[in-house]
Amino acid sequence: MLAQYFYDYTGKDAVTMTIFLVFIYLFSRLLINAPIGETRMVQSIIVIWIMCSYLVPYLRSIMISPMLNNRYTIVTLPAWIMVLATGWDNVKNLKWKYLLPLMLFISLLINMAFFKQHYTRIQKSQFREASEIVLAKNKFHYPVYSRLPWHFNFIFAAVQTKSWILVV
Numbered sequence: 001m002l003a004q005y006f007y008d009y010t011g012k013d014a015v016t017m018t019i020f021l022v023f024i025y026l027f028s029r030l031l032i033n034a035p036i037g038e039t040r041m042v043q044s045i046i047v048i049w050i051m052c053s054y055l056v057p058y059l060r061s062i063m064i065s066p067m068l069n070n071r072y073t074i075v076t077l078p079a080w081i082m083v084l085a086t087g088w089d090n091v092k093n094l095k096w097k098y099l100l101p102l103m104l105f106i107s108l109l110i111n112m113a114f115f116k117q118h119y120t121r122i123q124k125s126q127f128r129e130a131s132e133i134v135l136a137k138n139k140f141h142y143p144v145y146s147r148l149p150w151h152f153n154f155i156f157a158a159v160q161t162k163s164w165i166l167v168v
Contacts, residue, residue, distance in 0.1 A: 005054070008070050009080070011116075015107040019100055023087025030090050043086070049079040127154075 010016040031047070034040040053076040057068045091097040127148075134144055 005070060005073060011111055013107055013111045016104055019104055020084055023084045026087035026090040027083045030086065046079050046082050050076055053079070
């Protein structure tokens, strides 16, 4: 479960995930080898923060209603950033220390431009455009049947029309 969320957080990019796993490994190695003191206490708090921010929604999902989703675990992001920054800080070789962020940036550019086609492909459902076509073609205001009544009613209400969507 945690691995799937982490894979989603990294944009489903294998290079980014691998580099971040190296940073997490360096963080955990520091946590294990650090003497008991202020540094270890801060790192322990970060680990507890990450664990609780996944455990509480997970338990609520089991007991009450499903809630565990990527967008509901965004409170973990600052903790992950601190883990990754601490891991990056523990890279001893200066060449690798400055090469890894460059590799992350290049991986991001390649992933966004070529694999995900973020800037050349429509990413979201086009309910607004579909509603405009329905409104233009429905001159006699016949009822419209759809399996997505909430979506289209929301858009039609925004356009200030009296069309209705009925559930099929």
